[in-house]
Amino acid sequence: MVLQHEIAIEIGNVPILLRTVDENFRDLLASHYAGFIANPTNPQIEFDVDVAKINEEIPDTDDNDVKVSITDGEWCFRRSDFVARWDPRQRHGRVRQPATPYSVDAFLRIMHTLILAQQGGFLLHAASAVRNGRAFIFSGVSGAGKTTISRLAPPDVRLLTDEISYIRREGEDYVACGTPFSGELERPGTNCVSPIHSVFLLAKGTENRIDPLPASEALRCLLRNILFFAEDTDLVNGVFRSAWHFVQKVSVRRLTFLPDDRVWSMIA
Amino acid sequence: MMVMSATDSTFFTLNEVATAIWQAADGRTPLSEIVTRKVCAEFEIDSETAQHDAEHFVEELSRHGILLVSDHPFEPPALS
Numbered sequence: 087m088v089l090q091h092e093i094a095i096e097i098g099n100v101p102i103l104l105r106t107v108d109e110n111f112r113d114l115l116a117s118h119y120a121g122f123i124a125n126p127t128n129p130q131i132e133f134d135v136d137v138a139k140i141n142e143e144i145p146d147t148d149d150n151d152v153k154v155s156i157t158d159g160e161w162c163f164r165r166s167d168f169v170a171r172w173d174p175r176q177r178h179g180r181v182r183q184p185a186t187p188y189s190v191d192a193f194l195r196i197m198h199t200l201i202l203a204q205q206g207g208f209l210l211h212a213a214s215a216v217r218n219g220r221a222f223i224f225s226g227v228s229g230a231g232k233t234t235i236s237r238l239a240p241p242d243v244r245l246l247t248d249e250i251s252y253i254r255r256e257g258e259d260y261v262a263c264g265t266p267f268s269g270e271l272e273r274p275g276t277n278c279v280s281p282i283h284s285v286f287l288l289a290k291g292t293e294n295r296i297d298p299l300p301a302s303e304a305l306r307c308l309l310r311n312i313l314f315f316a317e318d319t320d321l322v323n324g325v326f327r328s329a330w331h332f333v334q335k336v337s338v339r340r341l342t343f344l345p346d347d348r349v350w351s352m353i354a
Numbered sequence: 355m356m357v358m359s360a361t362d363s364t365f366f367t368l369n370e371v372a373t374a375i376w377q378a379a380d381g382r383t384p385l386s387e388i389v390t391r392k393v394c395a396e397f398e399i400d401s402e403t404a405q406h407d408a409e410h411f412v413e414e415l416s417r418h419g420i421l422l423v424s425d426h427p428f429e430p431p432a433l434s
Binding site for chain 2: 192
């Protein structure tokens with residue numbers, strides 16, 4: 087009998103259990119996802135992880151594009167470094183990948199985009215932070231200032247992420263959850279949940295100012311930054327409808343800022 | 355357009371200019387030519403700023419293993 091090692095990674099209150107025979111890999115994940123490790127006894131989803139050898143070719147992964155598709159109710163995710171299959175009906179899947187947490191990062195992000203899409207939420211390429219119990223989301227194209235504004239956050243601000251924001255629908259409202267997905271700051275977010283107060287679309291400029299945005303422009307900018315990989319018309323339409331509902335419910339504004347800490351005086 | 359590093363899973367959301375550079379990067383066309391033909395010709399930006407920003411963008415992507423940068427054109431893959 088081969089000894090199995092388990093670890094449950096909980097993001098957005100969704101624990102996903104990973105099971106592997108490689109104890110060192112389990113320990114690596116425990117370190118990489120510190121702050122997001124849950125009790126493994128009651129996972130919502132379970133995955134068996136087959137750890138591939140370094141430089142081992144993963145079957146059916148011949149290019150660097152992410153491919154996510156569903157056949158007969160079973161999802162298949164592929165990238166050059168991993169291939170995964172997941173049957174939501176069985177709440178079980180299997181993934182083959184090298185012993186690197188970055189492959190797990192990519193695989194978990196895909197999982198959560200699918201889970202959130204069915205609940206009215208989404209992952210957003212954005213930083214997010216909590217101040218006075220309210221979450222603020224900072225989105226924009228690369229170079230717009232997500233890392234900068236995260237780095238400038240004063241001590242009373244809890245950073246949820248500087249890279250990938252987790253947005254979940256609760257009734258007619260939305261909450262932001264911390265994620266372990268880090269960007270240039272190279273540190274995981276705080277694992278907590280807060281109601282979303284505002285979204286700021288970032289632009290660096292010569293003054294600090296906040297400008298309103300019409301809903302159509304807010305939606306266009308938001309869609310540009312939503313992570314979604316699946317080739318599935320119904321889910322894609324669902325994500326579009328979720329984004330539209332979101333901009334009706336949450337204030338989305340343009341934040342032009344100078345890269346110094348005075349910008350945070352405008353965010354409370 | 356979004357690009358994710360297969361090396362460290364870092365995400366990049368590209369604006370229109372960055373997308374034009376990404377789509378024109380064929381491994382053979384020099385960056386300066388891409389800037390002249392695809393950036394300066396289609397966007398309101400002066401050539402010096404465009405070249406500087408393009409070099410910064412390409413360096414950033416190459417740092418995450420998304421692009422390879424070379425002084426020479428890359429050879430096309432051999433047909434099997």
